[in-house]
Amino acid sequence: MEMNKIFYKSSTNMSELNDKSVDLIITSPPYFNIKDYSKNGYQDKIHSDKNKMDLGAINDYKNYIKALLKVWVECERVLKPNGKLCINIPLMPMLKKDLNTHYNRHIFDLQSDIQNSILKHTKLFLLDLYIWNRTNSTKKLMFGSYPYPRNFYTQNTTEFIVIFVKDGKPVPVSNEIKEKSKLTQEEWLSYTKQIWDIAIPNKSDIAFGKHSAIMPREIPYRLIKLYSFVDDVILDPFCGSGTTLSVAKELSRKYIGYELYENYKSLINEKLNTIF
DSSP, X not given: OOOSEEEOSOTTXXXXXXXXXXXXXXXXXXXXXXOOTTBOTTSSSBOSXXXXXXGGGOOSHHHHHHHHHHHHXXXXXXXXXXXXXXXXXXXXXXXXXXXXXXXXXXXXXXXXXXXXXXXXXXXXXXXXXXXXXXXXXXXXXXXXXTTSTTOOOOOOOEEEEEEEEXXXXXXXXXXXHHHHHXXXXXXXXHHTSSEEEEOOOOTTSTTBTTBSSOOOTHXXXXXXXXXXXTTOEEEXXXXXXXXXXXXXXXXXXXXEEEOSOGGGHHHHHHHHHTOO
């Protein structure tokens, strides 16, 4: 099985990967029908023809959750025993102009629905749940009935990072690898707090304006430090601009990625090439 490789195809079938070959999976799935991944980060220019395998373009929410399950089943297959699947997922408040089914707005709770889908249809177990507090959120204010009661809306400044584990004992590693991988006391105390205060990526990220959903490098950095050893294999089945892969390389892990749109190839390579 090839390491340090990106496959430009759908991750609903990761036939290139052997069973029980991956130590850690970190990803953020395409958001349901809200971002067009065939467009740039500003969503004002088309860079690719829309791919028919683009799960984020599915219009029916139940079908979207079912389609994602194909990826999670593949993730279960390729994970080693005791391997972790870490998924960054937001809430999706729908404006009444987009979903006018009743008097108030509706929120698609991706975290809950994806979690229920995984726990019902795989043998993965729920290990932990982190809350990402976006410290510099640029989301537009949801006015609701402002400035009067009774229908105020939250500002939606958090996302979830849900951790699943594949049952089984971990493969032993050498003392040398353990020492290379250990966390400092400060890292342990900070990373195991359930709320993570992390800023949304800005123009300092080379993917800014080029990709519509950039993951902050601090998220995969913490997850890789927490859940993997040096030389472990890290997979991102929706690798986007390549943040998880570049952080894996930075932390001396092997990496594998899947990305549907080849337009992002140069961007992913640019991120990887900044790590020596």
